[in-house]
Amino acid sequence: MDISAPQSRADSRKDRWCPGERCLAPSLDNKKLCEASIKSITVDGNGKPFAVVLYPDFQEKTIPLQRLQEVKSTKDYSRSLIFDDKDLEKPYFPDRKIPSLASAFQLSEDGDSIPYTINRYLRDYQREGAQFLYRHYIEGRGCILGDDMGLGKTIQVISFLAAVLHKKGTREDIENNMPEFLLKSMKKKPPSTAKKMFLIVAPLSVLYNWKDELDTWGYFRVTVLHGSKKDNELLRLKQRKCEIALTTYETLRLCLEELNSLEWSAIIVDEAHRIKNPKARVTEVMKAVKCKVRIGLTGTVLQNNMKELWCVMDWAVPGLLGSRIHFKKQFSDPVEHGQRHTATKRELATGRKAMHRLAKKMSGWFLRRTKTLIKGQLPKKEDRMVYCSLTDFQKAVYQTVLETEDVALILTSSQPCTCGSGQKRRKCCYKTNSRGDTVRTLCLSYLTVLQKVANHVALLQAASTSKHQETVIKRICDRVFSRFPDFVQKSKDAAFETLSDPKYSGKMKLLDVLQQYCMASGLDYRRLDGSTKSEERLKIVKEFNSSQDVNICLVSTMAGGLGLNFVGANVVILFDPTWNPANDLQAVD
Template identity: 30%
Template sequence: MARDPDRVALVRGMAVFEPAEPPREGRIAFHPPPGAPGPVVRMAVAEAMPLLSLARRENGAHPSAAFWGAAVVVALQMVARGRILPAGDGSWRAGPLIGLDVERVEELAATLDGPDGEGLVRAFLDAVADGMPRTAAAMHATRAPAAGLRSGGRGSDPRPGAGKLTVRAVVGSGEPPPGDLRALLSGGGLLSFDWQLALGGDPLTEAEMDLLAESARPLVRLRDQWVHLDAATTRRVRNRSMKPLTPIAALALALTGTADLDGELVEIAATPWLEALRRRIADPEAAAPIGPPPGLAATLRDYQLRGLRWLAAMTSLGLGGCLADDMGLGKTVTLISLHLHRGGGPALVVCPASLLGNWEREIRRFAPGAAVRRYHGPARSLDGVVDGFVLTTYPTMRLDAERLAATAWDLVAADEAQHVKNPRSGAARALRAIPAAARVALTGTPVENSLTELWAILDWTTPGLLGTLGSFRARWVRPIESEKDPEAAARLAALVRPFLLRRRKTDPGIVPELPPKTETDQPVPLTREQAALYAAAVREGMARIAEADGMARRGLVVKLLTGLKQICNHPAHYLKEPHGRLTGRSGKLQLLDELLDTILAEDGAALVFTQYVAMARLLERHLAARGVTAQLLHGGTPVARREDMVRRFQDGEVPVFLLSLKAAGTGLNLTRADHVVHFDRWWNPAVEEQATDRAHRIGQTRPVQVHRLIAEGTVEDRIADLLRTKRALADAVLAAGEAALSELPLDELARLVELR
């Protein structure tokens, strides 16, 4: 490229990639250097590629421009090797990513800030691929790998009567069965991984494989018939041994029955002992029968005993597991039973601060002979820990990871394991640094938004099972979440099912004695003040959004949606009037008063959830003025105070419990309540269901009524309709809340928020 000084100067400022759909519409925004005047210059990725390539060797180029220049090199290398695939919408994508490609993408992503650096790098590679000229050569480059992906490794027939060669990969061939499965699975040994060819389903002998390897012709006479050797099969038969596998990786291949090798889905054959292990863990009902352990002061329900058997079987093999039963089904007592059954060293339980008291009470109740201490607060100590339970919080674990790692834990359990769903978070890294003979995750929601959350949990409980995060995204996340591939989903289910046990309250025979739950959406009209504020906020917000783009636009959309939800709650909430008049200004508040009057007249008790602490404080002040006894729990409530509040509510001293959804939506046992009120909507129903399960759980003896307050004719009303009808937009909301709506076109956004 000729050096145009004006264009070269662009790389001296920050370069920002702005992805789009289709990928070729993505742009590079060149910002002026710090302190220099000038506009932001946007170019299509294809147009910007020469400049970005120049930035890699240009003195004074901004590091971000040099970074995207390095990404250009990776993308062009993939295109040159035919690593591009046509998508259903007429665009092209970079892929499939294998081997070194995955490593390069991960290396690039590791230098980016933000939660999804890898996704941004992948989007850039797609933009380069989609910007390439559409040529016949490109079509030829993608056709062969795409066909091979579904061929099962079969060679093509050059003439009628040619024999069919089938290619598969064999794990652990020729190796004796291990004497100690636990030592093998938790140790550092490796298993062989070799190509195997078969003719008519009958595996070839080593001598026959050697004959094919030595042949220089595409047609070979074998077993009295002609067989055709394509280039890929010839390469495999000459290089039969692949990189050895860890036992966990080998088990993963045996469970799925396939492997993605060089962009091709290849059948996997396991040796007899590995196949026997696969069958053993694939059926949780096949676990050896065991009874309640000595020292347990509880009667386990049948499904809890089955859960204990499953956990005992998995941990006895050195494998971890995720107990993902619905909230309220007794995961705590099951974990306590597992520790008593194992009878080894100490158990470390990591949980949110709000659950420390609940864990201690449950252990003292169900395992009165077991020692229990809290590792929390300024006087925390591990001195003398040789058995029993140690309870700590995620923040404390993050601070003291090195000290905790020095103790020989028999069992480490992560309660509400969704707290470590971001594998790059400090809590997730600290948890991985603590060794243990067995690891168990407890969560009612193993996947809230993305499959990568499942990877984060299972890669902790059973490291290596799902591969690296980059390879997991390439093999599973993209085909399942983006391409909606049912076959890929079925293979992933076969892989993770043995390591994740999930039972729901609605499953037949699980909790037949649990009382019914009635859920009602209760529409409420806006007051005149609310309607005026709502219309003004929509008018002013949409005008600003129409003039903005990029991150600024997304921020304005989220700000508008948040403001509208606050107006739906109460004008004083939106206007930030902590001491303003409350009565007569909010339809929701009026309905809440009516509900509570009825509930308290019937000697009932209610949980009232809101996602806004400021709104909860307004409700607390309003109820106090009406003479209604209530208490408020939020994220800033001290642990000791939380435990006292839970006790007072359960003992019937306080009939109304106001709760911040995030601080109290999980873990607490509040079965005194027979009514749950969601004052405002959290647009992921799974989060609301977890909150509801504070009351609708084992120990509840009365029917539970759930009331969701929805402002009529507003964005709350429209989102509720979408969630009920499960349209595509509803799926986006479930995945990312308000952030998903920030990408809507202006006309769709206007229809969503307008007051009707």
């Protein structure tokens, strides 16, 4: 509705206005009249009255009183002045055709349901997942959603939250999220449901991805409890002005006492396999959170051994699998003994029975579906192992490492000792080298060194994770440098001329080498690693997924392998596989 329209509106103007009243005010671009609420009334230096009005999207504007008009009482009149209700529906995907399904999905007879705005985009197994979470929430107990990576655990959680928070995904949610004084001025009753608050704990790398997904799929009142503003957000939580709080494992540890003073409807933990060590600080903190309904999300609940499974389940449903000793005796030991290559038929049978009993015991509290559910809707995945030969320079450096006394000690450690005792050398006279380092320690250190050389010789100069390893590498470097006086220049040449830049520090990571390659080749790329700020990570992912010009994203497995959706990629190259295959699998899927 244009303000300049010839239609007279003198009859709809008022002489007196009060804070809290609804009115028709010029929109922010001054092209239309739209519904707003008067927040306060002020007078300028000339005595001219102005109103500070609050729009539905919570933006404010100062407007002269004479430009305000009264809202007519005709039903739906004010709505037509702003936009159609369909324009406000969430989620909204402009590049996707809206599915024809337009009905809510009932979760209970009490009326809790997934709104039609979300339900129309869900697959059947995702509705089942939301039902699973809802059932455990209503019964006041925890559970684990252990679906494969890529099956949409996040959207299943959001669907569940939308149901229990009575969201509609429409204009109604916007109005319900307004402050109570505005609702009263609009002659609307505040929502009758008791205020619920949910705590979502996630790694920092995906914290803002959760915020983005919640904003995409509905009108949730979300606060991010992290960084310098966490004290202000804690105050908002204590005033119960939020429905969902997002935080990290570290912030939870720092603010545990204050967060425990609040009443949480449920705590939802992303990447719950982090709670795998009963003696770790993170496990102690998570078990100290005061909340009965504990929901864990993980695609790899078991990474190394079955004790990790017990630890995660004991956090979500304390006592379900008994004590750690009981679990070890009844489940862990029989299964692991039955998996040995030397297992007898009896041990195999006992292991299978123990596994069946464990699966039956967990079935009501642990839900896992694999990608076979949607294999017909996914392109065929092809795995290739590409072997890259070492350069002549790499071979020379590699051979130099193999010729060290320490490697000779490692390679002969399993041979009979020269003293004639009959024991292996590493358990008799050759337990350590001349510097007191054990064979086991040397083995791990030199494996890391050889891995660096195989990836790129320039990495041999990189800072290591431990002081002992740095000492070993320095010792090797001295030997390499004595054999190759021009090693530094050769390694720079091998990593492209750009590495000879004066800013080059001599300490680099593998991603630095790959980045220099992209720069030297003129490729448009993005980089995401542990140093990337959490706010920037989401921006990088969006740019990579949406831009046709950005074809490469350099990502460290630990930083980008958790919860970030690189849907724009159809090829994943694991240049430096980790020792734990589960980490790489998490990143690929």
